[in-house]
Amino acid sequence: MEMESERDGVDGVYEECYPSWNKHLLPILESLFPQPSKVEILVPACGESEMSLKLYDAGYEHITNIDSSRDVIRKMLKLHVNQPTLLWRVGDITDKLGSKPYYDVVIDKGALDGLTSSEDSYLNKVKNALKLGGKFISLTHFNRRAKALLLEVFSMGFRTTFHDLPEDNPATMMVTERVNFLLPYLLSIHDDKQVQATNPLLYQAISNENAKRQRVLDEMSLSVAEIESGVMGDPNVISIGRSFMVDWTGEAGLKYEVLVLDVKPPRHCFSWDIFFVPKLTSRLLDLSEPERLMICSHAQASRVYVVLLPKCVELLPTNELLRNFDMLFSKLAPQGSEDTVRCTKISEHELLSVLEEEDILEESRHKHMQ
Structure with a gap:
């Protein structure tokens, strides 16, 4: 797997991608899962982000973190020795994320953006790791490549809402749920008027995709x-x-x-x-x-x-x-x-x-x- 690293910032200090995640992610998780202690979360390409610890402190204690760097995983194990249900694993996220649907949530904070190959393999592994009703939350720049992949892989049997991240513009957060029917669900936008004003390219991309999905549904x-x-x-x-x-x-x-x-x-x-x-x-x-x-x-x-x-x-x-x-x-x-x-x-x-x-x-x- 080829992946661009964004772990080291100035003087080797870890830099968070999408700094506004702290503002947007937790409220969404709380609305989706009011009982955090029962939620199984997977964080692929976790890096040295403090996100998992923040989620742990908020009550989401069952979190599996995967990264390809042994040094990073070794460091995080030492840092979080007092959080035994925070699991840290060395692994290739494009190869294997689990042998069966197990997770309630998979949180991608820049993992897709960092991949330079095998993106479709990674997203299909994510899809297969989700339980029925499970959520995939992806924070991404939603460039042309990411847009095409996300809308294709999560087209049938997934209900999707987009949230704009104006602080990290032009970033977006996609929240998609695995549902029981293999149909091309129409996409929705949280606060569509704001997105139309602040991120017109995202708004237009979703409108175009919905037009295509509507044509399919019209025949059913x-x-x-x-x-x-x-x-x-x-x-x-x-x-x-x-x-x-x-x-x-x-x-x-x-x-x-x-x-x-x-x-x-x-x-x-x-x-x-x-x-x-x-x-x-x-x-x-x-x-x-x-x-x-x-x-x-x-x-x-x-x-x-x-x-x-x-x-x-x-x-x-x-x-x-x-x-x-x-x-x-x-x-x-x-x-x-x-x-x-x-x-x-x-x-x-x-x-x-x-x-x-x-x-x-x-x-x-x-x-x-x-």
Whole structure:
């Protein structure tokens, strides 16, 4: 393994990379793990950083530190002889970080930045070392090389949030969680307005990546469990412009496809409209996401559900159809909103007339431009 050393600063004194870690890292760990004594932490390429000792003093006592330098590990063992659960190991971080998923957290403070080869091998070792629900926290300059590697390796089955580190600009802290579903989760940003102002390159990179992941998700029908896991963001919060397809099993085991569209911010309470559309004649699936949102924008509600009806239930009364979806709507509605939800049935004829009207308007605009 080739790794650039950043251990020695002026006169051989160790220099911390990302000095602001002390300000940002501990609050995040405390929010993720309120019981620190039960957390298993791995710190690859630990160097002589005081980070592990600071975490130990904060209650995170089970920390394994790995470094390729025998001299560094020997020195740290002597310094921390009174902290027996602070473990120090000599090892190549691109070769092996554990034989099975064991760690709750892997903290990379500049390790990826220091590698000059085998970066993908290292990140895959990190991924394999994490338990289900485990977190990888990476403090990095997020340059083009690091960005490509991180977004590729942690694309499927990882839920990721980015935090800006303005004191170490242009650095960022990536917090990604190993989840149960192998899906391309959309990336999120902590305080996105600040990041847009202070780190526009990071903001643009995340926006571009989300656009690619959204295109993949648009072609998938997701289960309710996958939606609840956060693959499309928090389903209990309106996110204007978001749409996704859900597979739902109703009464008698009948399966439905439901298109969910967030079309406008809630005014006083969360509400929804429902379109019941025969599946065989539906044109919505052939439309782009902006076109779907445009057609549904006339709705009065914050969210629109488009239920694609199998032929065998097309003639059922509205109240019988609605009974099939009570549980789905309650799972996706904001907590505490049960008493304020307004449900509106919009007929197939009304929806199709909107589609026809949009086509007529577009044709009229085209003729006018000619």
